[in-house]
Amino acid sequence: MTLRLGRHTFPDDATLMMAIVNRTPDSFYDRGATWAEDRAFDRVAEVVDEGAEIVDIGGVKAGQGPVVDVEEEQRRVVAFVRRVRAAHPGVVISVDTWRAEVARAVCEEGADLLNDAWGGYDPRLAEVAASYGAALVCTHTGGMTPRSAPHRVAYDDVVDAAVRATVAEAERAVALGVDRASVLVDPAHDFGKTTFHSLELTRRLCELTATGWPVLVSLSNKDFVGETLDVPVGERLVGTLAVTALCAQAGARVYRVHDVVPTRQVVDMVRSVTGHRPPARAVRGLA
Amino acid sequence: MSDLALVPSTPLLLPEHGSLVDPVPQVRAAARRAVAWLVTRSAGPVLVLSADPLGARVGRALLVAAGWSGPVDELVATASDADPERLPDTVLAVADGTACRGPDAPGGLDPRAAGFDGGVERALREGDPGALAGLDPALAGELLCAGAPVLRLVGRVLGPPASARLDLAEHPFGVRYWVARWEGAGAAGRMPTTARG
Numbered sequence: 295m296t297l298r299l300g301r302h303t304f305p306d307d308a309t310l311m312m313a314i315v316n317r318t319p320d321s322f323y324d325r326g327a328t329w330a331e332d333r334a335f336d337r338v339a340e341v342v343d344e345g346a347e348i349v350d351i352g353g354v355k356a357g358q359g360p361v362v363d364v365e366e367e368q369r370r371v372v373a374f375v376r377r378v379r380a381a382h383p384g385v386v387i388s389v390d391t392w393r394a395e396v397a398r399a400v401c402e403e404g405a406d407l408l409n410d411a412w413g414g415y416d417p418r419l420a421e422v423a424a425s426y427g428a429a430l431v432c433t434h435t436g437g438m439t440p441r442s443a444p445h446r447v448a449y450d451d452v453v454d455a456a457v458r459a460t461v462a463e464a465e466r467a468v469a470l471g472v473d474r475a476s477v478l479v480d481p482a483h484d485f486g487k488t489t490f491h492s493l494e495l496t497r498r499l500c501e502l503t504a505t506g507w508p509v510l511v512s513l514s515n516k517d518f519v520g521e522t523l524d525v526p527v528g529e530r531l532v533g534t535l536a537v538t539a540l541c542a543q544a545g546a547r548v549y550r551v552h553d554v555v556p557t558r559q560v561v562d563m564v565r566s567v568t569g570h571r572p573p574a575r576a577v578r579g580l581a
Numbered sequence: 582m583s584d585l586a587l588v589p590s591t592p593l594l595l596p597e598h599g600s601l602v603d604p605v606p607q608v609r610a611a612a613r614r615a616v617a618w619l620v621t622r623s624a625g626p627v628l629v630l631s632a633d634p635l636g637a638r639v640g641r642a643l644l645v646a647a648g649w650s651g652p653v654d655e656l657v658a659t660a661s662d663a664d665p666e667r668l669p670d671t672v673l674a675v676a677d678g679t680a681c682r683g684p685d686a687p688g689g690l691d692p693r694a695a696g697f698d699g700g701v702e703r704a705l706r707e708g709d710p711g712a713l714a715g716l717d718p719a720l721a722g723e724l725l726c727a728g729a730p731v732l733r734l735v736g737r738v739l740g741p742p743a744s745a746r747l748d749l750a751e752h753p754f755g756v757r758y759w760v761a762r763w764e765g766a767g768a769a770g771r772m773p774t775t776a777r778g
Contacts, residue, residue: 571601572599572600572601573600573601574600574601574602575600575601575604576598576600577593577754580591580592580593580598581593581680581686581687581754581756
């Protein structure tokens, strides 16, 4: 299905890199590396240069930490979105937020995509997407409160739960007026899930792609990779790329990443193996 | 009277071998133009004349790309076969030159290759079937000129054309590729009388 992400459209065979740009002092992976606005701005230029089609700007760390209220989140992201919009008209601007107030403010500044990483916690987010013609990521968190950590979460069938929740939220968004071509679903590895749940989601991702909704996966350096390989943050790239390959084989369309270039290579390689992408330039044995 | 288009036999021209970046854009464009020219002049069947089944596939693919929906006949030219009595009016010959045009060529660099290919190119440009018929099969074999049986057959069964042109001659990967057109060639031994236009 053709993807329409705000002012940008992509053909139905395109895979997209969504580069993470944190405007936070405390995110787990970069530990505030782009907390200063100029550093975050430089990071946008860097990932765009590396070929990212989407930047995902976040003002609140997903994990537990100091309270960030609406006003503080807006201070972190709204003016920054305006600056990125002006400097990079060709990039899709996504904002990672669960709050409708923040979503409305960034859409006013030209955001194309709302990454509702907390699974419709604020049901008005879809209404904001509809009213601004923005795209929406519908995620499965199992009903978690934003920024809470999972504790003894259990599902009869985590994949079935993720499929049902994301498809229901996608249909609700469409009913509210979001363009059907502007909805992504994300099973949300680690969010409201144990490592075993995230491994099963990866193993059975094809059940989510089979719904026909374009699938976003956010795997990069996550704890389920770290726990599986017993490696700390900073040593999870290989594990991240391994699960990326499996998700690419299952047909995921959008990859939320810290490392654009290696992820793009893995996805391109897998898509060429599966016959969805021609080689860049193949002449071996064909002259 | 026969019209002839000559195109390379490289499987890089097959759609199933497409890359994101075309390794042979000029070769492909020239081959497509020549085949498009050929089919606009054709009323009857097109004969794909090749040295092997892969070359025949290349010829058929180019005809499909040109929108040809009429009948297609195939003839694989070998050194030992007897010549057909005559060729149809429209011939798509699929043949390459030597494969020894550089150190990375399939056959490596052979200093004799440029001269051999140059002789073919002169014959194609000037419409000289006798020169094609006289290509040395032993030398052609040593230089991995897979298209030699096709060229020799063309030279034996076609007479001189009313006009001839060589659109392209290059060897991006060490194999010599040609795109050429002959218009209004009579049967061997007879001069062309009229050129259709």
